[in-house]
Amino acid sequence: MPSISRSSDANKAFWAFAALGPFAIYGIILALLGIPFIQKQALYAHNVHTLWWNDVEEPEKWGFAKNQVTPFSLPVPDGETLYCWHILPLSVYMQHEDTLAKSSRVPLDKYTSSEAFKLLKDDPDARLILSFHGNAGHIAQNTRAPQFRMLTDSAYNWHVISLDYRGFGHSTGSPSEEGLITDASALVDFAITTLGIPPSRILLLGQSLGTAVSSAVAEKFSREKGIDFAGVVLIASFSSLPTMLANYSLGGVVPLLKPLGVCPPVLRFFLGFVVDKWKSLDRLAALTAQTRERGGRLRLSLVHAVDDRDIPCLESVKIFEAVARASLENGGNIDEATFMEMKDERMDVRGDKAFKITWNEKDIVITHEQFGYGGHNDIMVYAPVPQAIMASFGTDMASTSSPV
Structure with a gap:
């Protein structure tokens, strides 16, 4: 009888763990993610x-011509040093x-004496793309x-400069x-002051995490210095980190916080532990409003794939609607039905869930391509x-030094 009892207890423990184990593991994962370091x-x-x-110090391994890429280091005011690439147009x-x-090849800290630096600085027709990549990896990884x-x-005469953020690749510090x-x-x-490139010839290009970085920088330079760039192009953007995480699924399959959505207070509690908010929607709406109020120029492009399994394309929809409203004098007072009608009038349907919207308000042009x-x-x-x-720089940029 004792052996039968022990076997029964073991079976109960097994089935209890089978039933409750996944919930316990899920709870442990959430608790760990609440720790800032993790x-x-x-x-x-x-x-x-x-x-x-892989060695990013040999760009030829990544398919570039000999010395088409000039690696260099960029000191940051707070003491960190960033690893950068300058890629010459072919x-x-x-x-x-x-x-x-x-x-x-010049040493990393002697970039200003390089041939690439001179070719960019001395060319009044050059266009400069500052590229900000997503999370993980290094400057040349993946795509x-x-x-x-x-x-x-x-x-076109497009120079590209990209960097590894602090803590990424060969850059110092922690992100x-x-x-x-x-x-x-x-x-x-550095691009404006040292290279001497006017903002009208500089485009900010961001992908994933890089869209949040680009949005923050564009808004900062608009707010603090009244600077308008040639364009801001955002690939796979998100409205804010907490908002995205609320509906995020790993690989588009495994939900992270979605199960907590059945109890909004619990979801809000866990989202409160997110340290870096990355509120791109708010920043881009502010950028658009600032540009409208001072009569500036804005070319903002949102590009998102329907089959993006990491960041749902709905995130770019949220951003577009916010910035489109911000471009209007009375944007905050337009009812939803009227706004959606205005949006539909500007929409070019290009396939199943695929479309392109071009929203023009004075010198503010916002495009959203899904x-x-x-x-x-x-x-x-x-x-x-x-x-x-191309649309941001202007199609006649090969023959003119200023974007349209």
Whole structure:
């Protein structure tokens, strides 16, 4: 009898664990994600990279011509040092191939003495794309290097400078919202002051996490200095980190916080532990309102793939509706039905769930393209991205020094 009793108790314990175990594991995961250090590792994933076996110091391994890429270091006011790439447009490279291919690469801290620096600084027709990548990896990982090649292989005079944020790749420090905004601001300041490129020839390009960085920097320079860039192009953007997490599923399959949605107070409680908020919707709406109030110029493009399994395309819809309203004098007073009618009038349907909206208000042009394919990363090398850049710079940019 004792053995039967022990067997029965074991069975009960097994079935109790089978029933309650997943909930316990889920609770432990949520508790761990509430710890700032672990949360930072999960959000930025800056330690997940291929530098253990890939060398970004040899850009030719990533498909670039000899010395088409100039790596350099950028000091940040708070003491960190960022690792950057300057990728020359292939058309410019071809004109100076003999000199570039035969020259020795300058040390990281001597970029201003490089041939690439001079070619960009001394060209009044050059356009500069400042590229801000998503989380995880390094400056050339995943589709980043192919995107750089796509942008610089065009017939247009597009230079690209990208950076690894603090804590990413070869950059020093540890990532945070404030830190990444400081990093991006330092790069913009460097482009304007040291390179001497006017903001009208600079475009901010962000993907995923990089959209939040680009949005924050664009709003900051608008608010503090009244600066308008040639364009802001955001690929796979999100309204805010807490809002996105409320409906986020890992790989589009495993829900993270969705189960808590059945009890909103509990969901709000857990979202309250999110340290870095990244409120892009609020920042972009403020940027749009600031531009409208001072009679400035804004070219804002949102690109999102329908099949993005990481960040739902609904996130870009939320942003578009907020910035479109902010572009109107009475945007806050228009009822939902009237606004949706205005939106539908500007919508060009291009397939199942695919569309493009162009919203014009004076010198504010907001485009939102929801593309049928491309997922979260491959969309970076799909046609909507260079199209958005062309529209921001102006199609006649090859023959003029100012965007339309």
